[in-house]
Amino acid sequence: MAQKIRILVAKPGLDAHDRGVLVLCRAFRDAGMEVIYSGLLPTPEQVASIAIDEDVDVIALSLHNGAHLTAFPEVKKYLENKGVNDIAIIGGGIIPEEDKEELEKNGITGNFGPGTSMDTIINHIKKVTKKF
């Protein structure tokens, strides 16, 4: 049997719109993943260190507050500073089309907007975790 995907779900910033992440945590767990939820209000640095401590395969980041271009790449940067390159990062939230390219360039994929089905996100996670 394949090993379970370990996933950290987090909102890296001053953003309490947690309806989406709470739904996703349940959906990921129902899809057979091991889910770690950071709780509200971690800094990008804290998110990176939880991810390392918990040895996750993927981090799912969500922001609805417009700070994604600052906060998502910071999580990536903190991982790299610790020499960690084998954790995939996916994003979601209220992310304008043109920001998606910018995030992709930084290695943050998915960047799903409102109305995305849970299946689409789960399939994407399966795809990005295969690489490792």
Added chain:
Amino acid sequence: MLETENYWKNKINQLTKIKEENSKSNENITRWESKVLDPWNKKNANNNDDFSTTSEIDVKTSYSPSDLQGNQDYSMPGEFPYTRGPYPNMYRGKKWTMRMFSGFGTPEDTNNRLKYLIKNGQTGLSIAFDMPTLYGYDADNDRSKGEVGKCGCNISSLEDMEVLFKEIPLNKVSTSMTINAPASILTAMYASVALKNNISLNELRGTVQTDILKEYIAQKEWAYPPKDHMRIVRDMMEYCTKEMPKWNYVSISGYHIREAGSNAAQELAFTLANGFTYLELGQKAGLKVEEFAPRLSFFFNCTMNFFEEIAKFRAARRIWATVLKEKYGVEKGSSLALRFHTQTSGASLTWQQPMNNIVRTAIEALAGVLGGTQSLHTNSYDEAWALPTEQAVKVALRTQQIIAEETGVTQSVDPLGGSYYLEHLTNELEEKAYRYFEKIDELGGVISAIEKGYLQKEIAETSYRSQLDIEKEKEVIVGVNKYAEIEEDKIEILKVDDEAQKIQINRLSDLKRKRDSEKVNEALENLRKTYENNDKNCMYDTIKAVQAYATLQEIVDVGRQVFGEWKEPQIF
């Protein structure tokens, strides 16, 4: 006062008994079902096998007088229990206040938007703040990086507040500020701007949200643990009752509870339960309910399930008046009538085919008006994408104006009152609310239910189920899981760049240089001592700190040191 020990239980028993009696005496409907409906359904199947509302109230094919026997509410508008409206003539006398929530970028940016809205016929101001302000961090704090001015206007000190209300006569407008954890500080700033312009505090009209209970339940923007925040709310109640008699210092909000994923019954019940908690807080502080109850106002969501939403507003008024009278012994009419602001549902807006959102908002706004709202915010069609553009805000405001001035729905009060279906839904929601009140009391009250994570879990459960229904297409969202298109229409959106952050940081560093730092430290030290003494009202020292130009975060940090921070119970 009535017997309050088993109040909720008695209420529930009373309502169930009526229903039981009803089912015995509905000969007419039984005849219709067997002679007309069933034969018809055999030949013409229904297109669905599950007809129900968001609160899981079963919906029958049709309703008749027998559904209301024994529980028909014959009250008229402006009289107890105010089911039909808080005032006798409602919109024939005064239309609802068109209050568009706005705020972004620097105080200058928002000041310009407010003046634009006033010019276009808006009758009340409503300010949105950015995340750092809502959490009590200054623009120059590391945690604020990338967030300054993004979700609303940034306020880091009294100086920002002075800019925000520049050239707006505070004695002529009514201002609503959506701020909770730092509500006492923002109220102190607003009062200080007024005093500086020689406007006396008893002239100030408006509302600060201050509803910290729903923060722990749903919106989750807090600074301290619940009991400490409630102490500050108590101090605001005392202070404002005395000094700012026209200021609504708590807006008890169901809006965020609904947006977080609850259904109509949960929104109704949790919001009113919070309302009772504030009422008891005021009583415990020794205030007379008659003195402060008229200052408690409500804020509800209005989303797509049209009749259930209208019923929710009617049920809210009926429950509030009934419980205040029977359980809390309130006599005076004006203290019993629930008044509320409505906002159409942000969560109902879709990113896909955004123009459809204009239609959704119009339907929701109409339900709010038919439900008898006192003020209304209509969302803009582009808000699933970003903060709204001026053009989109204008369409949203015009939507309200069309309802108010073209449709004729304002002519008669509670025009849907008496509809068998609507009255039935009102009764059903009322009963569901009483069941929740009983449960919350069993858990030891709202704060204890929050600490146990009960209310948060209830909402998360409903929200997850609803998402599963959407995935299974049991719940349809046009343009998303039905009638979807591959190519999306492109729309113009508002971008807030990081310029606001630079401007705010510069203004703060100038301020910190030019203010009298000794005076700041002294004011903060006094506030610390007051915070440490639970019996002392903290509003006076908050005002002094604000006027010494202590920053928002400097003040909140004092609280964080004295009260500690709040970690929410794990609900996942």
